[in-house]
Structures are given as structure tokens and as C-alpha cells.
Amino acid sequence: MGYALQWIRSLLFSIQMYVMMFLMSLYFTPLAVLDRKWAYAGVRTYCRYVRWSAAWMIGLKSEIRGEVPQEEVLVAAKHQSFFDIIMLVSVLPKPKFIMKAILRYAPILGWYGMRIGCVPVNRGKRSEAIKSMMKAVKDGDAPAGQLIIYPQGTRVAWDGYLPYKIGINVLYRETGQTVVPVSANVGVFWPRRGVYRKPGLAVMEFLDPIEPGRSTEAFMQDLETRVEAESIALMRDAGFDPVSGIEAAKAAGKTRR
Template sequence: MLFLRSLAFNIAFYLVTALMLIGGLPLLVSRRSVLWLAQTWGRVTLWLLRVLVGIRVEFRGLEHIPPGGVMVAAKHQSALETIALVTVLDDFTYILKRELLWLPLFGWYLARSEMVAIDRSKGSRALALMNEEAAAAMAKGHRLIIFPEGTRRPPGAPPAYKFGVAHLYARLGVPCLPVALNTGRLWARNSLHRRPGTAVIAFLPPIPPGLEREVFFDLIQERIEAGSNALLGGDAPDAAPSPTGAAGQMPG
């Protein structure tokens, strides 16, 4: 049954994605319309997960999201959080690898929505370029989303944070919003199986700007890891459930 439900979701997910990519081509006229399409795609995906697989996505701590520009630093366990976060963060900008811009159709939308693309072939210069592009996005009031570990990590794996997040924090001078989650238990990386249950994405209290880089780097790891480990163990981190924090249903 698990295999059949996962198969049904995967087929529906890729079909919906393809239809939106093709049908949404006229929306490439503006960044705002592309972001609206991305949020619609995210909400439809969460609905498919709930109906076909039995995965309910619960957001906690939405009251911790500050107004205006903010750096959102999230744990990265699966593709689920990359989809889910866009449904609750308006005017978002992801930091992603440049190779994604080369994907047919999908890359066009990423480029039009002004995502910050990292060219890893530039070595140490890539970090400076990323910081400048991110600062330009922040000047426009965007919500900058970054995965400090750079890649997906299995639930419970030892943390592997990159110090680049501390450089970015120092350059931007805005609050950093840590995000803990347990999504990898239900949507594992490199797996086609989707397991029923509740995926929790918890926004923790923001870290104010102005800390020393080393202090911030230790603090962001501590908060994200403690929050995520608590969720994996069944306990809630320091983020109370928001009365409007449940997702997984189509807006009505």
C-alpha cells in the first residue's frame, strides 16, 4: 500500500509540475507572477501529499517571522521543505546552485524570480558574489532562504554546517530566522517512498543582527539542531504552534 500511494503521489506531482511549468509560461512576464505560481504549486503539492499519501505538513512558530527582510536558515532533510517554505514566506528568494538555472523550463522560472545562484566553479570568489547578490535582494525586502549545510542530510546525521552562513549574516545585517524540521522521516532524500505522518516545520525565535560571526555560527547550529532533534524525538522545540500554522489543505 505504501508503494502504491507513493507511486500515485509521484505521478501526480510530476504531472502537475509539468502542467504548471508549461501553462505558466505567460507568467514569466514578472517576478511577482512567478512567485504566485510557485506558491500555488507548493499548496497543490501539500494537498496531494495529504490526500494521496497521508502526509500533513504543520507549521509552527509563524509568529516568529519578522516583517521585512530576513535571512531564513533552515535544516535541510528533504525536498519537502523547499516546497513547503514558499507557501508561508512571501517575496522569497532562495540561495541555490547555478546548475539549476540550466534546467529546461524550471530554470527559466528560477532566473525570472531572481534567485541567488552560486557559481561553485569560481571557488572563494563565489562566496563574495553570493553575498553581494543576497545583499541586493535584501535591499528589496526579500525573505532570503538558505540551507546552511548546503545539501540534504539524513535525519539524525551529524551536522555539517558551512561557515558561509556566518559571512552572509555579517554582510546582510538583518535578523536570522532558524528553522527546525523533521521532514526527512516522511520524505527521505534519494527515495521515492513517502511515509504517512505529520511533517513539522518550526520557525524558532529570530537571532538579532550584530553578533560576532563565530558566536552566530555556534548559535545557529545549536538552535537548529536542538529543535530538529526534539522534533525527531517527538518533542516540540521552542516554537509554540501557531493558530494559523497548519498547512496541507487547498485554500478555500
Template sequence: MLTHIRSLAFTVFLILYLVIIGILFLPTALFGRRVARAVVKKWSQVCLFALKVIAGVSYRLEGAEHIPQGGAIVAANHQSMWETIALHALLPKPVIALKRELMRVPVYGWWAHLAGHIPIDRKGGAKALRAFARNAKTRLAAGEQVIIFPEGTRLPPGEIRRLLPGAAGVYAISNVPCVPVAHDSGRFWRYPGIEKRPGVITIRFLPPIEPGLDRKIFQHELRTRIENARPDLEAHELK
């Protein structure tokens, strides 16, 4: 019962804080993407703090030395909304690849657009994928970190799925490294639903995959590194 109350309290905070900050700071959009990104980063940092205080969910960062400071693809497994918030807070110039439909969500979509996130038309086929890759290449050349969830959807802890080609497509045309990221957010930020189980999420930034690999070799390397480092798979094996 207490966990449910704390989870509900955090969900209410998350929504209200998004609406209040999103509307209150909307005039800062006049100052461009750099300021919009700073607003989103601060929102993300406060959300992580509130998650710890209200719901008892904190995180442990491993491999901080691998956090890229310049242009890089950041490819992470996807289990909940937590990693989108955390990567915003941890990366210097984050840009997220997200479903085009999310750009239409009031307030959230406004700031996703202002912060320069890259929409993906998942029904657009190869043409849409090529357009996304070209857009991502431009951002990478500008020194930004493009966050991609190559599984394509949120998966429950312990589940493995073949990676979609988005990250490999961007890697193939961009002369930048790819930093794999592994975490177990879904063990504590449950999806679907609002339940937040008290505990410590582990997020691991892994050594970068340097540019220049064959596309298929890169795809295999990325999947292997993420799966070998996922804390939820380690926990699953121990059961």
C-alpha cells in the first residue's frame, strides 16, 4: 500500500511539474535550443531527485569516464521512462530519437521540439529511416549526443529482443563512436503502470565502439555489449 501511495504521489508530481515548468519557461524558447536544452536538463535532474525522495528510487552510475563530451551515438536498452530522464540529466548535449507521435503531446511535445529531439516516422519505412539518419548525422557533427533505443520499444526486465537497424544506420554514415549503455530501470520503474519499487537502478556507460566497423559487425557488437552488461540479466541469472 505504501509503495502504491508513493508511486501515485510521484506520478502526480511528475505531471504537475512538467506542466508548470513547461508553461512557465515557454518564453525562454526565444533564446534558442541551447537554453531549451538547459531547461529540460534541469527538469530531468529535479525529477531524479524527486523520484528518490518521494518513491525511494535512486541510481548508481558506473563507467562515468565513458560519458561522451562530443558528438557520439548513445545506444541504450529501453525499459521505462526513467532512462530518457536520466540520459537527459547525464549527457552534456542530449538529443533523443523518439516516436513522431510524441511530438504532438501537449507541453512534452513542445519541449521535445524546442530541445531539438529527432522524430522518427516508424511507419515511413526505409525512406523515413534514411531521413532520420541524415538528421542525426548533422547533430552529431555539431557535437551533440544522439540517444537511440535500438530495441525500438520498452521491454520488461530479463527480456531480449533483436535490435532494430536505426543505430547501425546512423553509425554507418557518421564518423563518430557509439557508446553502449546498459541499465535495469524496469526493475524499479515498472511499465506499464505507475508502480515505482524502492531500490537502486544501475546504469552503466560502456567503452565506446569506435567508428569504421562493418554495419553487421557493429550491430552484433552493440547487442553483445549491452546484453553482457545489463544488470537485470545478471539478476535474472541469479534467480
């Protein structure tokens, strides 16, 4: 009975979340056309609303820890579900993403993504994707801000594993910017797929920055070790232990999203 009630709450929450996206876009879009600052205000207001409504509708509270960067940096974040995007955008002053090129055509999300400076990239072979990514970053007219990168390349289940991709190192080296790692436990409450959302406390934590100048090997090892270790710690604090699932996937020579 408890599961069924929470599922219904989760469904109602999801429906109203998209209804509010449409309603807020009616107010903010005309203003955002005139001035980009209203695009930032719109996405930030919406994301804060989602966090607020999740707390009372489905019992999912959320918390940001660590120092939120205000300057132009690369943000290398753990990506487990749509909710971690919501949480990041709710606090970063000028967030932007490297996103799938097809998403630029998504209603509301696509237009706002382009307006705040997101970088669309066509997926393909890894080398081609990296070149396309760097060209888009260098040639784009996006304003300075916090470029959010998901080093694993996609959403990964809380007890799954995918290796970190070299694209984050290319950006780190070519832009000369500081990288701020971000850990999360969001996926244990809000999964990659499905309607059901668990109550609890979703946490994202900004970790100590990695300054420019590190070698590729040192940078990649430090980034993955810190983000994964801190994410595991957050998930354990929430009562979930992903280690057995991650180790099983690695031992079998497989990766799991």
C-alpha cells in the first residue's frame, strides 16, 4: 500500500513538474528573448520550484554542499538522473552544458538550453565527438559561466559503472580552466528511468577544485577517484551501498549504466 501511494504521488509530481515548465515558459520567454539574464532567471526559478515541490509532494528533500563556483570554470559532475541537473542549475549563476545536438529541437528545453549558452554536439566516433566538442566550445557565442560536463558521458545508475571519458581532459587542457568535481547520491532516490521516486535527502557536493596544469594521467585519476569515492560515501550515508554492484560489473569486464 505504501509503495502504491508513493508511486501515485510520484506520478502526480511528474505531471505537475512539466505543466509548471510550460506555464513558467509563458512568463519568462518573452523577457528572455530581449535579455539573456531572464533566461537564467527562468531556468533557475523553475529548478528551485522543482526542488521545493519534490520536498512536499514526494518527500524528496535536496541539499547542496561545498562552495558553489561563481567564476568561469568547468564543472565535472556525477550524473545519475534528471534531478542532478535540476539541482546544479538551481544554484550555479551561469550554468551551461555540452548537450546532444538533437536536444536543441526539444520544446522549451532546447530553446532555453541554447539561450543560456549550452553547446550542442553530434554524437559519433569518440575522436570526432571530441573535435566537434572543442570546436563548438571555441566557436560558440556563449557567455562566460560554468560549463557542466558529465565525465562518464551519460547517466549512470547509482550501483552501475562507466569509465571516465577523455573529453573532460581535452577541455581541461585546451581551455586552461579550473575543474570543480561534484559528487552525488541523487540516483538512489530519483532513478534514470521510471516514475517512482523515493523519499529521502538527495545531496550534491562541490569538492575542492583541480587547478590547471596537471598531467592527463594525474588529472583523470584524481577526478575519478574523488568523485566516485565521495559519491559512494553520500550513498552510504543515505542507506545504500553501491560497491558490490560496481565491483561485480568491473570483475565481469562489463560496464553498467
